[in-house]
Amino acid sequence: MINTIVTTDRKNHSDSLKLAQMAAERLGIKLVKRNREPMENLREMYGVDNVLVAKRGSFTLDTPEGELFFHPNMSQLRIKNIRMGEGDHMANALDLQEGMTVLDCTLGFGADSIVASFVVGEGGQVIGLEASPLIAFITSEGMKKFLATNYELHSAIKRVQVINADYNEYLQTLPDNSVDVVYFDPMFRHPLRDSHNINPLRSVADHRPLELTAVNEAKRVARHRVVMKENSRSLEFARLGFNEIAGGKHSKVHYGVIRL
Known part of the structure; x- marks a missing residue:
């Protein structure tokens, strides 16, 4: 309800x-x-x-706590940086290449999926799962109607497939080695102090922690990598077996990587 x-x-x-x-x-x-x-x-x-x-x-x-609506937010700047050769920490952690299939298990408002969609290009595929019916609905409808300022951003947004689903259940339906990368960005166990802008999202988001069973399913489903985004000081990386850590040296956010 x-x-x-x-x-x-x-x-x-x-x-x-x-x-x-x-x-x-x-x-x-x-x-x-x-x-x-x-x-x-x-x-x-x-x-x-x-x-x-x-x-x-x-x-x-x-x-x-405030208003929520779809907007590509930082994805627009991140795509610009990639085009200028400056790279992107998430894209690097996922080791994204043209033509890859990416399963984003925690879509939210889709900024990471939009960036991934840009990198994998028209020959690739990005599937975004969102457990919250409200967030999935707002993101899906927003992506359909958003008028981007340039073709690259417009195309990247339109290629993201939004599915209202719990990744714990959805992963079990997928065959072995059926996508290239599985990506998790769960709500941080210890939120960053300066992330007040996502407080409205917290009120309707799925706060359940990522569990080892889901990580194991992701390892079965992915051909290339399983990646989790978390607070750079988080103990979740060790708990869930993400022994390789990527991201900026001074960044408050890091990416745990499991190579397959």
Whole structure:
């Protein structure tokens, strides 16, 4: 059960209403009239934490901690850096090459998947799994409608396949050696102090830690590498058998690598 309702912007445009109706059907949540009500009032009236708002052809999730909506964020700058030959720590850790198939088990709003999609190119494939129905919905719809400023970013976004699924279950359905790379970016066990901008995401994200059973499944499924992103000081790397650590020397984020 998703603790969320869906409504429109204050002006109740007909296009926004159609979007809200589609979201209500897809997510199985209640559609309510906005009537210019503030978000705090709607949350109290309907006893929910979150309000999904359809407006101007897109969706925003209003949470008590702030708003969530799809945007490529840092992926645009990271792609620019790659094009200029400066590289990318995640792409290097995954050892991405053109034509590879990447399974991103923790999609979120897709920044890492977008970068991976750019690197593997049109001949490659990036599948993004997201356990939260709300995040998967907002990301999927946002990727469909986002108008990128350049062809490379536009193409990279459109090639990402979004699936609402729990990676623990999804990995078990895949044949041995069926993708090149499996990537995990779970919610950090010890969040970085300066990462306040993702606080709204924390309220609806999957907080379960990555378990060794999933890592073993990933090793069975991947042909090339299994990679996990975590706080650079995290003990999760050792606990889960990621003995090779990659990333910037002074970076607060590192990547655990298992070569296959």
